[in-house]
Amino acid sequence: MNYVELLSDGFNNHVDVREKRPGVMKLIVPLFHEDGDMVDIFLEEIADGRVRVSDRGLSLMRLSYDFDIDTENKERIFRRILNENRVQEDRGNLFVDVAPAHLYPAILNFGQTVAKVTNMALYRREIIANLFYEMLQDKVVDRLGEFRPKEDIIPIPQREELVVDYALLEKTTTPVYIFGIKERDTPKLRLTAVSCLEFQKAKLPFRSVVIHQDFESLNKTDRQIITNAVDKQFTSLDEFTASGKEAIERLAA
Amino acid sequence: MIFTSLSIDELISCEKQIIEAPARDFKEENRHRRRDMRLQDMGAEKRIFSVFIRQSLEFAEDFSLGLVYLSQDGKRMTMIRYNGQHDQSNDPYDLAKSHFQYHIHKATAENLNNGRYAKHPAIATRDYASFGEATTEFLQTIGLRADDISIHFPGMDSLPLFRNRGTLP
Numbered sequence: 001m002n003y004v005e006l007l008s009d010g011f012n013n014h015v016d017v018r019e020k021r022p023g024v025m026k027l028i029v030p031l032f033h034e035d036g037d038m039v040d041i042f043l044e045e046i047a048d049g050r051v052r053v054s055d056r057g058l059s060l061m062r063l064s065y066d067f068d069i070d071t072e073n074k075e076r077i078f079r080r081i082l083n084e085n086r087v088q089e090d091r092g093n094l095f096v097d098v099a100p101a102h103l104y105p106a107i108l109n110f111g112q113t114v115a116k117v118t119n120m121a122l123y124r125r126e127i128i129a130n131l132f133y134e135m136l137q138d139k140v141v142d143r144l145g146e147f148r149p150k151e152d153i154i155p156i157p158q159r160e161e162l163v164v165d166y167a168l169l170e171k172t173t174t175p176v177y178i179f180g181i182k183e184r185d186t187p188k189l190r191l192t193a194v195s196c197l198e199f200q201k202a203k204l205p206f207r208s209v210v211i212h213q214d215f216e217s218l219n220k221t222d223r224q225i226i227t228n229a230v231d232k233q234f235t236s237l238d239e240f241t242a243s244g245k246e247a248i249e250r251l252a253a
Numbered sequence: 254m255i256f257t258s259l260s261i262d263e264l265i266s267c268e269k270q271i272i273e274a275p276a277r278d279f280k281e282e283n284r285h286r287r288r289d290m291r292l293q294d295m296g297a298e299k300r301i302f303s304v305f306i307r308q309s310l311e312f313a314e315d316f317s318l319g320l321v322y323l324s325q326d327g328k329r330m331t332m333i334r335y336n337g338q339h340d341q342s343n344d345p346y347d348l349a350k351s352h353f354q355y356h357i358h359k360a361t362a363e364n365l366n367n368g369r370y371a372k373h374p375a376i377a378t379r380d381y382a383s384f385g386e387a388t389t390e391f392l393q394t395i396g397l398r399a400d401d402i403s404i405h406f407p408g409m410d411s412l413p414l415f416r417n418r419g420t421l422p
Contacts, residue, residue: 058284
């Protein structure tokens with residue numbers, strides 16, 4: 001049996017193939033994304049007699065509709081998904097090379113891997129607390145996009161260690177400096193407090209805003225330090241989402 | 254907010270202007286090309302939307318143009334997506350009805366009211382038959398200001414004279 005016949009046998013004849021391009025077969029198989037789009041799986045014979053199962057880059061294109069792998073953390077998660085499922089990647093093309101006899105389990109595994117990759121946006125929002133800073137970036141862009149927030153600003157050039165996460169310099173009478181602080185991140189909290197006090201000492205005109213992942217996770221000393229150093233705090237990302245824009249508009253007026 | 258089909262249609266079609274312009278040229282990455290932009294509706298509410306445009310570099314017929322509503326409470330809701338040709342099923346549980354047509358995914362009130370914001374069912378369409386036609390149709394459907402279309406999407410501001418419209422069975 002050739003590899004298509006082997007595969008069809010494995011799927012109890014519930015599969016088909018269509019020649020998408022010369023030598024590249026599109027697998028028609030009942031594996032669907034949540035919106036009814038079929039999972040893109042292509043088959044092609046390679047030189048050593050094995051079959052390459054691939055997506056020709058369409059899974060990452062799909063992911064990019066609402067999620068970009070644009071940070072080290074996201075890249076690490078993406079690579080881990082591929083590695084644990086023994087799937088390789090070449091310039092966006094996800095693939096696995098298998099012997100024809102192993103096509104059936106390989107395609108089931110490949111379909112699962114594609115589902116994990118194309119749903120990475122769920123990991124961002126609901127599962128991985130370590131992505132707080134990425135989530136914060138999304139929120140700042142979403143809620144404060146009209147102010148054209150600038151990232152990683154150094155207000156005092158000779159003090160490179162004092163970095164502002166986001167600065168609102170446009171459409172504001174007074175610049176607004178925004179800092180994110182992850183839960184229990186004492187070093188970041190104290191650096192933020194020092195930064196704001198140094199900016200005040202340098203008589204810079206600004207208003208400072210801190211967005212906490214979880215203010216309640218901080219100990220009493222840290223809560224006092226940050227409260228005494230900054231102008232406005234949001235106790236969680238949800239608080240910022242709910243009222244951040246209006247509060248910042250008042251601060252910046 | 255409770256969504257209805259009327260409120261969904263209004264979100265999709267309300268007149269919008271560009272507040273973050275798309276790059277002049279497509280950016281290529283991971284075997285596809287992309288452009289993104291951010292829009293604001295021109296009514297009093299000044300709601301914010303983002304638009305993504307993607308096209309496979311290998312399969313030109315495989316593309317997606319989407320309008321995403323960025324709600325005040327921080328949710329991203331995909332309202333409508335104009336897709337190219339790839340295998341698709343209106344009902345993934347009905348194996349007999351998969352098709353290979355241009356198709357449009359549109360948010361439903363049931364999906365949005367139940368917290369399903371990104372993935373919506375599709376219907377096959379005759380409204381376009383190429384990436385260019387889909388772009389023209391999409392930009393008009395989402396209410397983008399004519400001036401913005403002519404500046405950022407030159408040549409995409411008029412639809413073909415003769416064409417079939419409507420959904421496919």
